[in-house]
Amino acid sequence: MPSKKITGWVLLIAGLAIMFWVFYSSYNIFTAKTEVPELFKVSEKEELSSAQKERAQDLQTQIEGAMGEMIGEQLRGLLPADFLPKLLNLSAWSIFAGISIFTGTQISGLGIRLIKIE
Numbered sequence: 723m724p725s726k727k728i729t730g731w732v733l734l735i736a737g738l739a740i741m742f743w744v745f746y747s748s749y750n751i752f753t754a755k756t757e758v759p760e761l762f763k764v765s766e767k768e769e770l771s772s773a774q775k776e777r778a779q780d781l782q783t784q785i786e787g788a789m790g791e792m793i794g795e796q797l798r799g800l801l802p803a804d805f806l807p808k809l810l811n812l813s814a815w816s817i818f819a820g821i822s823i824f825t826g827t828q829i830s831g832l833g834i835r836l837i838k839i840e
Contacts, residue, residue, distance in 0.1 A: 737830030
């Protein structure tokens with residue numbers, strides 16, 4: 723019986739430690755004291771080589787390129803370039819934090835049940 727109580731206390735403390743770590747990390751992330759773990763990154767656009775530019779002299783290609791550039795400029799005016807990756811990183815962290823808190827809760831609950839067993 724004492725081994726079950728000791729195991730229960732260890733599980734209770736482990737579950738609370740997991741939850742405390744997640745809350746503390748989330749607090750630091752959302753108060754901008756630390757950065758969000760970066761899962762999604764923005765890749766830089768590559769410039770066209772001179773040979774590719776010469777091949778793109780076709781009128782249709784030029785019109786499509788100009789329209790694409792205009793639309794891109796308008797979108798950049800509405801949203802910053804790094805908005806989407808930051809949103810995805812925050813969403814991924816929130817999902818991870820939710821799963822971790824659920825796990826900590828389950829571990830603590832198991833520990834409490836072991837402590838109550840007589």
